[in-house]
Amino acid sequence: MGEPDIAPEGKVDALVIGGGLIGCAAAWHLGRAGASVLLLEAGDLNRGASGQNAGSLHFQIERRFLENGEALAEQAARVVALNNLAIEDWRGLEDALDRDLHIHMSGGLMVAETAEQARLLEAKAAREQSYGLSTRLVDGDEARSIAPYLSDAVLAASHAPDEGHADPRSLTPAFAEAAAAAGAAIALRASVTAIEPRAGGFDIDYEQGGRGHRVRTDRMLVAAGVWTPEICRLANLHMPLFPVALQMNVSERAAPFMPHLIQHVGARLSMKQAHAGNVLVGGGWPSRLRRRDGSFDLAARPDLRPENLAPNLAVAARLVPELAELNLIRTWTGKTAVSADQLPIAGEVPSMPGFWVAGGGSAFTLGPTLARLVAEEMGGERQDALQVVSPARFEHLNSFMG
Amino acid sequence: MAEAHEMDVAIVGGGPAGLNAALVLAGAGASVSVIDEQARPGGQILRQPPTGFAVTDWLTGRPYTGLKRDLAAFEDSGATWRGGRSVLSIQRAPEGARREDSGGAGAFDLVTAGGEGAATYRARHVLVAGGCQDLAVPFPGWTLPGAMTVGGLQAFVKSQRIVPGGPVLLAGTHPLMLVLAEQLLEAGARIAGVVFAQGRARFAGRLGRGLLGAASGAGNLLAGAEAMARLVRSGVDVRFGDPLTGLLGRDRVEAARFASGEVVPCGLVGTGYGFVPQAELVRQAGANVRPAGRAGGWAAAVDSGFRTSVPGLYAAGETVGVAGAEAARLRGRIAGGVIADALGRRPVGDMAKARSDLAKVERFADLLDRIADPRPYFPALPAETFACRCEDVSAGEIENAIAAGAGTADAVKLRTRCGMGVCQGRNCEPTLLRLLAAEGCKDDPGFGARFPARPVRIGDLID
Amino acid sequence: MRIGQEEERGPRISLVVDGRDVACHAGESIAAVLLEAGVTHFRTSRTGTPRAPWCNMGTCGECYVRIDGRRRRACLVAAQRGMEVVTDG
Ligand SMILES: Cc1cc2nc3c(=O)[nH]c(=O)nc-3n(C[C@H](O)[C@H](O)[C@H](O)COP(=O)(O)OP(=O)(O)OC[C@H]3O[C@@H](n4cnc5c(N)ncnc54)[C@H](O)[C@@H]3O)c2cc1C
Ligand SMILES: Cc1cc2nc3c(=O)[nH]c(=O)nc-3n(C[C@H](O)[C@H](O)[C@H](O)COP(=O)(O)OP(=O)(O)OC[C@H]3O[C@@H](n4cnc5c(N)ncnc54)[C@H](O)[C@@H]3O)c2cc1C
Ligand code: FES
Numbered sequence: 001m002g003e004p005d006i007a008p009e010g011k012v013d014a015l016v017i018g019g020g021l022i023g024c025a026a027a028w029h030l031g032r033a034g035a036s037v038l039l040l041e042a043g044d045l046n047r048g049a050s051g052q053n054a055g056s057l058h059f060q061i062e063r064r065f066l067e068n069g070e071a072l073a074e075q076a077a078r079v080v081a082l083n084n085l086a087i088e089d090w091r092g093l094e095d096a097l098d099r100d101l102h103i104h105m106s107g108g109l110m111v112a113e114t115a116e117q118a119r120l121l122e123a124k125a126a127r128e129q130s131y132g133l134s135t136r137l138v139d140g141d142e143a144r145s146i147a148p149y150l151s152d153a154v155l156a157a158s159h160a161p162d163e164g165h166a167d168p169r170s171l172t173p174a175f176a177e178a179a180a181a182a183g184a185a186i187a188l189r190a191s192v193t194a195i196e197p198r199a200g201g202f203d204i205d206y207e208q209g210g211r212g213h214r215v216r217t218d219r220m221l222v223a224a225g226v227w228t229p230e231i232c233r234l235a236n237l238h239m240p241l242f243p244v245a246l247q248m249n250v251s252e253r254a255a256p257f258m259p260h261l262i263q264h265v266g267a268r269l270s271m272k273q274a275h276a277g278n279v280l281v282g283g284g285w286p287s288r289l290r291r292r293d294g295s296f297d298l299a300a301r302p303d304l305r306p307e308n309l310a311p312n313l314a315v316a317a318r319l320v321p322e323l324a325e326l327n328l329i330r331t332w333t334g335k336t337a338v339s340a341d342q343l344p345i346a347g348e349v350p351s352m353p354g355f356w357v358a359g360g361g362s363a364f365t366l367g368p369t370l371a372r373l374v375a376e377e378m379g380g381e382r383q384d385a386l387q388v389v390s391p392a393r394f395e396h397l398n399s400f401m402g
Numbered sequence: 403m404a405e406a407h408e409m410d411v412a413i414v415g416g417g418p419a420g421l422n423a424a425l426v427l428a429g430a431g432a433s434v435s436v437i438d439e440q441a442r443p444g445g446q447i448l449r450q451p452p453t454g455f456a457v458t459d460w461l462t463g464r465p466y467t468g469l470k471r472d473l474a475a476f477e478d479s480g481a482t483w484r485g486g487r488s489v490l491s492i493q494r495a496p497e498g499a500r501r502e503d504s505g506g507a508g509a510f511d512l513v514t515a516g517g518e519g520a521a522t523y524r525a526r527h528v529l530v531a532g533g534c535q536d537l538a539v540p541f542p543g544w545t546l547p548g549a550m551t552v553g554g555l556q557a558f559v560k561s562q563r564i565v566p567g568g569p570v571l572l573a574g575t576h577p578l579m580l581v582l583a584e585q586l587l588e589a590g591a592r593i594a595g596v597v598f599a600q601g602r603a604r605f606a607g608r609l610g611r612g613l614l615g616a617a618s619g620a621g622n623l624l625a626g627a628e629a630m631a632r633l634v635r636s637g638v639d640v641r642f643g644d645p646l647t648g649l650l651g652r653d654r655v656e657a658a659r660f661a662s663g664e665v666v667p668c669g670l671v672g673t674g675y676g677f678v679p680q681a682e683l684v685r686q687a688g689a690n691v692r693p694a695g696r697a698g699g700w701a702a703a704v705d706s707g708f709r710t711s712v713p714g715l716y717a718a719g720e721t722v723g724v725a726g727a728e729a730a731r732l733r734g735r736i737a738g739g740v741i742a743d744a745l746g747r748r749p750v751g752d753m754a755k756a757r758s759d760l761a762k763v764e765r766f767a768d769l770l771d772r773i774a775d776p777r778p779y780f781p782a783l784p785a786e787t788f789a790c791r792c793e794d795v796s797a798g799e800i801e802n803a804i805a806a807g808a809g810t811a812d813a814v815k816l817r818t819r820c821g822m823g824v825c826q827g828r829n830c831e832p833t834l835l836r837l838l839a840a841e842g843c844k845d846d847p848g849f850g851a852r853f854p855a856r857p858v859r860i861g862d863l864i865d
Numbered sequence: 866m867r868i869g870q871e872e873e874r875g876p877r878i879s880l881v882v883d884g885r886d887v888a889c890h891a892g893e894s895i896a897a898v899l900l901e902a903g904v905t906h907f908r909t910s911r912t913g914t915p916r917a918p919w920c921n922m923g924t925c926g927e928c929y930v931r932i933d934g935r936r937r938r939a940c941l942v943a944a945q946r947g948m949e950v951v952t953d954g
Contacts, residue, residue, distance in 0.1 A: 044813040051816045169816050173806075188807055252824055252857060252929075252936070253911070276793075276819070276911070303688075304853050306493055306513060314864045324861030327936055329824050331853040439923050441943060446922065452892025452943060454875025486941075488923070517942070535924050547905040547917030554921030554940075558900075562893060563868040566900035589868040653915050654905050680924075791919075792926060794911040824926030857926065859935060 012038045012185075014378055015204055015217035017192050017231055018224035019043075020050035021168075021367040022358050022374075024175035024186075026221055029375030031182030038215060039176075039184055040206050042191040046172035048225040052334030053364045054248055054282045055165045056261055056270050057090060057103075059083040060110050060135055060158060061124050062362065063265055064284060064342065072342065073127065078388045079343060079366075080131035085385060086369040087162045093368060097174045101166055102275035108163025108261035109143055111154045111319060117266040118156040124265070125158050135160045147260050153318050163261045165272045168364060175371075195220075195234040201354060202235075219378045221356040223371070226298055226337045228359050237349060238397040240340040241360050245302035247287040247333045249313060251326040253277035258320065267315045271323075279323060285312045287333035302333040336363075340394065346370045347390035348377060351398050357391055409433045409482075411741055412512055412525035414489045414683060417445020418727045419719025419734030420531035421472050424481040426738030430747040434481040435523065437514060439488040439856065444473055445719075446533055446553060447727045449561035461560060469727060487516035490854035492528055492687045492715065510687075510714065515858040519865055527714050527741050530702065531734055532680035534720035537697045538791075538829035539574075539675045541781035543649030545791050552674030556582045559589055567670035569594035571658050573646040576674035576774045580629040583638060593638050594668040597660065599645035599779035645779045646673065675776035677724045678832065684710055684717050686851035694723055696775045698832035700848065708737035716741060725767035732760040780836070789837070790830035792823020800837050809843045811835060812850075821849050824857050867901060878946040895939040895950060896921065896928050907939065909953050 014030045016023045019041025027039045065076035087105075094101055112118040125135045135158045143157040144150050180186055190208035201218045222231045222239075232239040258273040263283065270283035285308040290300035309331065317324040337360045339345050344361035348354075358374045373383040411427050413420045416438040427434045436443065442450040448469050451457050461470070476483075495509040512523045536551035543549065548567055552574065558564050559582065569592040572579040583596045598605060633640050644664070649671060650657045657667045678699025685691050685700060689710035694701035701724075702710055702717035710717050718737035719730040735756050739749035783789065785798030795818045803817040811834055814820055820834055821827030827849040838846050867874070874890040881887070882902060889898040896918045899907065906915040907928050918928040921940045928939040931951040939950075 044808060044810060046816055047813065169819075173817065188809070251860060301850065304491075304493070306491065306511070306853070309853075310864055313860050317860060317864055324859070324864065325935060326860055327824070327857035328854060328860050328863065329857045330822070330826060439941060452875060452890075452894075454890065454892040455873060457869065457873050535920060535922065538925075545910070545914060545916060545919075547907075547915055550918065551920055554919060557921045558897060559868070562897040563874070564897050564901055565866045565868065566897070568866070589866075591866065654917075791910070791916075794914070824929070825924060828924055856923065857938075859937075 011216040012036045013218055015040070015202070015215060015220045017220065017222045018048070018227070019045040019172070019176065019186065019188070020048045020223060020225055021046075021172045021175065022363060022371045023221070023223035024172050024179055025368050025371030026223060026358065026375045027179035027184040027186070028175050028182055029372050030378060031179050031184040033375070033379045035379070037179070037184035038217070039179065039186045040190045040192055041186065041188050042227075044188060045176050045186075046169070049334055049336040050172045050225075050364065050367070051168055052332065053168050053336070054270055054280050055168045055274065055364060056272060057105060057164045057166060057365050058108060058261060058263060058270065058362065059087060059133060059163050059365070060108065060160045060263070061128060063110075063263065063268070066120060066124060066265065075341065075343065077127040077131055080128055080133045082366060082369060082385060082388070084132055086366050089368045089372065090166070097178050099170075099174055101170045101174060103164070103166040104259065104275070105162050105164035106259045107146070107159060107161045108263065109147055109150075109157040109159050110263040110265050111143065111150070111157040112265050113153050113155055114266065115155070120265050121156060121158045133160070147258070147262070149257055149320050149322060151319055151321050165261055165274065167275060192231060192234065195231070197235060197352060197355075219354045219356070221358060221374060221378065223358050225359055226335050228337060228357060232357065235352065235355060236401055237352060237355070238394070238401065239345065239357060239391070240394050240397060241337040241345060242339070243289060243296055243298060243335050244338050245287040245289045245333060245335045246282065247285055247304055247308060247331055248280060248282040249309065249328055249331045251279040251281070251323070252329050254279065254326055257322065262319060264315060264319070268312065269315045269319075271316050271320065279326060281313060281316045281323070283312065289335065298335065302335055304331060304333055344370060344389045345391050345394070346374055347386045347392065349391050349398070350395050351401070407521065408524045409435050410525065410745055411527045411529065412437060412510070412523055413529045413531060414438075414492075414512070415445065415531035415533055415719065415721075416440070416443035416483065416485070417531060417533045417719055417730060418447065418469055418472065419533070419730040419737075420445070420529070421476045422731045422734035423529050423531065423718060423738035423741070425472065425475055425479055426735055426749050426751060427742055428479040428481040429750040430742040430745075432742060432745055432747055435484050435525075436481055437484045437487050437489055437512065437523070439486065441485045443476055443483055443485070445730075446557070448473060449557045451561055451563060455563065457563060465727070468731065472731065487514040487521070488856035488858070489514050489683060490856060490858055492530070492683050495524055513854070515854075515856070515862050519862045520858065527716065527744060529716040529718060529737055529741060530683050530721050531717070531719040531730070532683060532721045533730070534677040534679050534724050535828070536674065537676045537678050537699065537776065537832060539673060539776065539780060540783060540787055540789050540791070540797070540833055541646065541648050542784060542787050543651065543655070544673070545788055546649055546651050546655045547653065548651070548655030548669055549649055549671045549673070552576065552578055552582055552672040553677070555670070555672035556585065559585050565589055565591040565670070568592045569668050570670045570672070571595050571597070571666055571668035572672045572674065573597045573599070573658060574674035575599050575776045575779055576676050577770065579672070579674050580633065582672060583633050584629045587633065587636055587638065594666050595639040595641060596633065597644050597646065598642045600642065602642035605642055605773060645781060647781050675779075676771070676774045677720065679721050679724060681717070681721050682826075682828065682851040683855050684715070684721065686853065686855060687712055687715055689715055696771055696777060697724070698835065707740040708733065709740070724771070725764050726770065729760060729763045729767055732756050732763060736760065789833045790820040790823065792825050792829070793819040795820040795830070797837065800834060804838060804841045804843070809838070811838065811846050811848050814838070815849060826852065878944065880944060880948045880950060882950045883952055889944050891944060891946065893944045895930065895932060895942045895944055895948070898944050899930070899939060899950065899952070904952060907952055
């Protein structure tokens with residue numbers, strides 16, 4: 001996978017920008033559907049959020065949607081329909097890609113430690129059920145019978161049988177290899193420098209190996225994670241995705257004892273034991289983006305916020321006391337994109353036909369599904385499921401962009 | 403985590419560099435703490451026996467006299483010893499915590515962990531004098547029990563006063579093997595051989611020429627030459643020009659195989675291919691590092707005052723480049739003086755002389771480094787041999803990842819888990835960079851350094 | 866093999882290693898005590914191979930054992946009376 005097999009001034013049916021999970025998965029679907037595809041990746045595959053995330057497959061409504069009022073919670077509930085699709089997609093991925101992706105979907109528990117938190121869980125479960133997601137409320141004892149490693153601090157929990165985790169390090173390369181096998185060309189260390197819309201398509205300039213290249217395409221997808229707004233600017237578009245910096249902790253390996261995904265309804269926490277035995281503890285604790293020249297430096301690794309280590313690990317060990325005896329071997333930081341309303345953005349930009357974006361939110365869990373739906377749309381089939389996350393909801397921002 | 407303990411200067415590492423810096427600073431009236439994960443001060447060359455031991459004739463040779471004097475002076479200085487604590491990170495303290503009078507430099511928080519839990523120290527200036535570690539060189543059989551680094555084995559002999567097995571074979575390129583062989587002999591151990599990969603001419607020729615050129619290092623060099631003569635007289639098989647190719651054994655080392663085809667039965671092996679700086683704390687704090695030299699690894703990049711690129715953060719001793727104990731002493735002394743200056747205090751001692759002595763010692767160190775240069779003698783790495791011993795990642799898996807497009811250390815790590823284990827990449831990084839360079843991916847910046855610099859019990863970070 | 870005279874070492878104590886009593890001297894590192902007691906298998910690697918101390922200075926992690934319930938680097942921990950050590954834990 002070096003130089004793509006595209007002649008200068010060549011033309012492809014579909015061009016994908018970004019070699020993360022979404023870009024690689026979309027390239028695979030587009031290639032399978034018979035399109036000629038070029039994927040441009042500025043660095044190495046999987047070097048963005050897709051290679052740095054916690055690997056949680058969370059299908060319950062996330063805590064972050066519950067802490068900012070009714071309206072957001074109701075809006076978030078509509079994503080649950082997408083979560084149902086994602087469950088099916090994840091169940092079929094290892095077969096479709098014909099390899100072990102360390103997908104474990106043995107259930108997840110979102111726990112409550114207080115009566116007030118338990119009420120929040122109830123409201124959440126009601127919403128989920130109305131959108132067809134099967135979560136079940138259990139009391140502390142039942143939670144402990146499902147997950148005997150949980151402590152007495154757990155008062156109640158909601159159990160989602162399909163939740164779990166997968167290996168972020170395997171997924172993107174697997175999509176990329178499948179895409180290549182389906183005929184997609186993948187250009188590494190190829191960075192997009194200009195996008196010029198023209199009748200019925202786009203001319204894209206990119207740089208690779210110190211040389212400039214140009215390629216023409218009918219349809220394009222921007223799946224460049226935190227860099228997506230930058231790329232949209234090249235096409236004179238606003239895209240309200242914002243970089244946020246997170247930090248994750250990982251313990252040494254331990255014998256398997258925690259088969260579930262554990263989250264907390266009242267505190268930032270996600271925790272699971274990865275396939276190699278290491279326990280990953282995170283859940284949205286911020287690290288800090290570097291700043292340079294009055295802006296955020298997206299090239300730099302975010303700085304750890306040591307003051308966030310203890311509170312994050314403390315909640316985790318309160319729920320799972322065994323964790324305290326394990327050694328922390330690494331804490332890492334990564335950045336990911338969040339939209340203005342916290343939902344993903346995926347779909348065609350109404351004011352610029354032929355221009356799709358996909359990203360934002362928990363796009364490890366939803367990434368395979370968003371990529372599939374977007375690729376199917378690019379192939380000409382409208383996808384109703386994408387309506388709730390369509391960039392159309394932000395079109396007012398682009399109504400001034402002549 | 404407990405409340406921050408405050409001080410003018412925190413020194414990480416109580417080896418020759420850290421102790422000398424502490425002596426200068428304590429002498430100048432600054433409040434200084436030396437934090438070290440070893441229980442007792444001295445660093446690697448003077449790894450002291452446990453407190454309850456009363457070893458007569460401990461390390462009596464000439465190279466140790468000055469160092470032992472430093473150690474005694476340190477015990478009487480006003481500096482605080484905080485042994486048995488690993489430093490996990492050095493971070494800028496939050497804005498409000500910085501003091502006006504720190505000369506533009508920042509205050510730092512050092513997160514540490516020891517037997518009794520975690521503690522955070524706050525210091526106006528920090529000196530990292532973390533020393534070095536043996537370069538990890540993989541070869542078939544290197545993970546078998548009974549296979550050790552030469553430095554690690556030596557620490558058992560001089561500090562723990564044990565020889566954990568035998569007969570003992572030493573192999574590699576580094577002259578420290580001679581020092582260790584003598585210590586083993588004195589301890590009454592059976593020595594199966596001392597086998598240098600490089601030819602005798604390369605070794606002895608350079609030694610001879612160096613003697614003429616680098617007078618101040620002559621003490622050490624003579625010690626090396628004398629050691630060799632004594633070993634040979636005692637019937638130890640000291641050989642040259644036969645690189646180690648692998649170790650044999652099922653559940654532990656039983657024999658060593660050499661390029662000549664010879665198989666030497668042995669039960670304990672020390673391999674020595676040189677040393678690489680421990681600079682991860684400096685790197686983690688965001689300061690610049692540079693490629694350390696022939697053996698590989700990264701050294702803290704410092705100016706002539708041992709200042710890193712982060713104001714208020716200094717590095718000395720082997721953290722800035724491997725050059726032996728004498729250089730470490732002098733560097734520590736100079737760095738201590740520079741920090742005393744920054745605190746507005748008068749350092750004691752003749753800094754100009756220290757600088758001119760250091761120049762001489764470093765010239766000699768470079769000679770030693772050339773003699774020990776491991777690069778031509780790295781054992782072949784068959785596909786099934788582990789390059790990463792924490793995660794059991796084989797050289798073949800790494801080569802496949804590179805062939806599949808992973809062109810950087812981070813990309814290979816992501817694909818293979820190489821570097822994701824408890825050593826945090828310290829041991830496999832040089833090998834990985836070597837494998838990358840062989841495939842044309844040169845000048846890779848490596849893994850970078852992450853919190854924590856040492857594994858730490860999660861419970862300790864919470865309490 | 867312990868070097869030198871018995872009286873040069875610290876007070877005699879005993880520990881429990883994998884359920885059996887092991888005599889040693891106070892202050893010796895747990896790594897040294899285990900090796901002298903004939904233990905060569907400190908931990909088992911991911912693919913099932915036995916491991917024992919390698920760097921003896923705290924940087925490699927090959928000597929991890931459980932000491933009084935905690936996973937610690939045996940080369941950095943000094944023996945104290947009555948400690949309980951479990952290898953391969
Ligand atoms: C620490 C952390 C933990 C997370 N945990 C979870 C979790 O548990 N569950 C979950 O569902 N989600 C999680 N997420 C979010 C999830 O990782 C992301 O939403 C998802 O990976 C986004 O994938 P992507 O393909 O959109 O973007 P990315 O993976 O960021 O890929 C974008 C790619 O675009 C490339 N690119 C950038 N500029 C250009 C250019 N000019 N030309 C060409 N290419 C370019 C980049 O190099 C990059 O490879 C987490 C994120 C982080 C940071
Ligand atoms: C195992 C070993 C044995 C050696 N034996 C000899 C010898 O016999 N003769 C010889 O000439 N040279 C020897 N060397 C080289 C020797 O290190 C130097 O000559 C000299 O000791 C360097 O002095 P220093 O002050 O720079 O570092 P050191 O003496 O190595 O001191 C550094 C100190 O920092 C501590 N430290 C490092 N990182 C941390 C952290 N994160 N937290 C807390 N503490 C930390 C270490 O425990 C150590 O005590 C040896 C090196 C090694 C690695
Ligand atoms: S032997 Fe390497 S950490 Fe103990």
